[in-house]
Amino acid sequence: MATAIKIQEFDDLSYNPFLSHEDNFGNDLDPYPQIHALRAQGTVLPGSYRELMGYYCYYGDMPKFTVLGSKESEEVLIDTSRFSNSGYHPTLGATFGMGSISTMDNPEHGRWRKIFQKIFLPQYVRTWGDTIVDPVVNGLMANFLPRGEADLVDEFTHRYPFEVIYHQLNLPESDVNTFQRLAIGQTDFNHMPQALEAGVKLGEYFRGLIDERRANPGDDLVSLLANTEADGEYLPELVLISFLRQLMNAAGDTTYRGTSILLAALLQNPDQLEAIRKDRSLIPAAIEEALRWDGPVLTQLRVAIHDTTLGGVHIPAGAYVDVAAGAANRDPAFYPDPDAFNIFRDRRAHFSFARGPHICVGQHLARVEMTRALDAVLDNLHNLRLDPDKPAPEIRGIMMRVPAHIHVRFDQ
Template identity: 70%
Template sequence: METAVRIQEYDDPSYDPFGADDLNFGDMLDPYPEIAKWRAQAPVLEGDYRPKMGLQSATYPDRKMFTVVGSDEILTVLTDTDRFSNHGYKFNIGETFGQGSISVMDNPEHGRWRKIFQKIFLPQYVKLWGETIVDPVVHKLMDKFVGTGRADLIEQFTLLYPFEVIYQQLDLPESDVNTFQRLAIGQTDYMHIDKAQEASRKLGEYFTALVDERRRNPGDDLVSLLANTEVDGDYLPPLVLISFLRQLMNAAGDTTYRGTSVLLTALLENPDQLDAIRADRKLIPVAIEEALRWDGPVAVQLRMAKQDVVLGGLEIPAGSLLDVVAGAANRDPAIFPDPDRFDIFRERKAHFSFSRGPHICVGQHLARVEMTRALHAVLDNLPNLRFDPDKPRPEIRGSMMRVPKHLHVRFGD
């Protein structure tokens, strides 16, 4: 859709938001042995997660910090909304995505607005997006390298397709796409907070004008749907709608890129399991869930104590912030035997990568559809897929968010 709305670039166009990933999220090769040591010591530790992993500590105003690694305690914090709140996110993503983000809300406010998002992201609608949006994007990208016999599946595929899907969902003009992605990624550069706030402001202005335009001339794009959908007489207020649109690129695009990259890396590291999927595509859903469990894209979630509580034997004062290490529960041997092994045939148990409780990821159905379509396309178009012997093997890195930077492969004869 052509639009009169125009997006603004950073005041400093030389700023690279993509280069700040390691600074913000770490580049540790394998944080799980350290996490296992913590869990053996105690289910809850004093202090925040970041400095324990060698990263600069987050800055929160006069808040005690705790790190939660025990699975029972993780489940309690994520589901006990009487004692634990999502308001901790007001100090980071609330500052950039906006305080109208449902990620910073508690019930009843959270439930009131979430039901509108849930109506739009129902599985039957997401399935249609898979056919009409995801498939064309995936095949357009893959067509550029299928004839070459080799590729970097990160740079040429997984880093691109989830974001291209969002551009199509929002029906953004092609001329706005590059600047849009730079601003969207820059919103989470909390180590350069001035750049994150600049991105937030410019995206807010852009989306406000875009929503006004789509309300006057609605289409079947996601902006029009969000602006014009109501449940029980409620429409999304501007603050909530704009905050959601700001967050979409990161919550949907970035995590799906990371999850798909990990999935493909794990399958190539375990060629017997990849062969099993080739022989039986019904194994694709369990492979996706195992990848999300084994090395989910977001290792840590944040909550705040609403009152003085005792958790894991520690006294937690009201207002304290808790780094909830979902990756610790996903690698707990008491839940998942031999947890460090990627195994699509293991007994299926629910993982923590989409969170739990009322804030379980509203976009989880779309993420699964995108990962499913991507893997089908890989199996359909890249026969005899294998690591490129002339290139370095991929390394999944990160302490907060995990991904390999490259995945060099060969395919065909």
């Protein structure tokens, strides 16, 4: 779609937001032995998750704690009378905007979240599978199907959810590259001036798009959000722009990581991949197991509202509390043999989409995208297997996890 709105690049064109990944999220191949060793010391420990894992923590000087047990993690995420989302104010609040529902507590959070939920209900999201997701998948696969080999990350999963978002927003093709650089730069908290610059420039861009789409609405996501109301209220501009700023990271980046991890896990467990080939009804179980086994986001942040006790540990008011979802997802008290990837295990809810009132509003879209991606792989990449002549996939990171490459071969 053509637009009169001009998107602005970073002032420093040499700045590359894609190079910040390792500094921000770590490069550890397998953090889980260290996570298990920490949990053996207690389900709630003093210190931030980043510090306990040997990385710099940018939260400030307030007391910090890390939650490693599944029971205690659920307690923190659900009990909003004791734990607040205000810890995101200096980071996500600064770049996405203080209108981001990720930074809000109830009643403000619930008031605006219900409008987003209205758009992202499963019955609406499923229609995007046919009209948006499948054409993107088929278009990307057409580029490598004739070769009989591919890097599924570089050529498919890294591009796929972002292309879906561009179509949902109906962005002009000319804006896509700059848009992605700004969107990724927003979470480069080790380069805060650029992160703030990205938030400002995306805000200006979305403000113009909202005005255009309100005057001439279409069926794109900007038009839907700008014109949707709940209980007679439209989303305030601050809340709407904050959500649109966050969409690329919350929906695109995490879905790219989750889909990549799912495919890597199945290719490294070919018996389970073969079982899915024979019975597609196993796909939902495979998706949930991949999200549990090595979820794309390993921590969620909360702040203690008042003095409280958690797991027998005193938590003072104002303390930052890292909920280590990756630890909770591999808690042997909750998941038998937790380090094994096993799509046949008894299904229990995982922590990768959080819990409680802040559970991921885009979780249904993420599942649709992961399902359609796996269906397309099974339909088109016959006899899919890892390329024996190239390095095996390595899932890395302590905060955000993803393999850099998945080299495969398949029968043409």
